[in-house]
Amino acid sequence: xxxxxxFTFCILLSNIAPADSFRCGRTLVKVGDTSNTLLRxxxxxxxxxxxxEIFSDHGRQVQTGVSNWVFQRKGGKDMIVSVYSGxxxxxxxx
Numbered sequence: 001x002x003x004x005x006x007f008t009f010c011i012l013l014s015n016i017a018p019a020d021s022f023r024c025g026r027t028l029v030k031v032g033d034t035s036n037t038l039l040r041x042x043x044x045x046x047x048x049x050x051x052x053e054i055f056s057d058h059g060r061q062v063q064t065g066v067s068n069w070v071f072q073r074k075g076g077k078d079m080i081v082s083v084y085s086g087x088x089x090x091x092x093x094x
Contacts, residue, residue, distance in 0.1 A: 019091050022079050024071070029081070033088045038069070038081060045069035045081075053082075070094070 021030040024042035033041075053066045067083045082090035 031088050035083050035086050038088055042071050046072050
């Protein structure tokens with residue numbers, strides 16, 4: 001997948017996401033962070049699962065696999081962080 005397509009995918013997912021950042025302890029994780037940054041800031045997720053996401057690329061519908069990482073938050077809802085091609089593309093409270 002070329003960079004333009006990946007960028008388009010990130011923009012489309014970030015537009016439908018209810019959150020574009022969340023706190024892990026004292027640090028902030030945001031859409032666009034690398035998966036390594038996510039792990040460094042939040043530690044390992046409590047579970048991972050994959051899902052298929054559909055997005056539009058130049059008028060053509062494309063379906064691809066996305067890895068979803070679930071993080072437990074003290075006193076709050078779990079946060080599901082979608083990772084695609086090594087970067088955070090979407091996050092939402094569960």
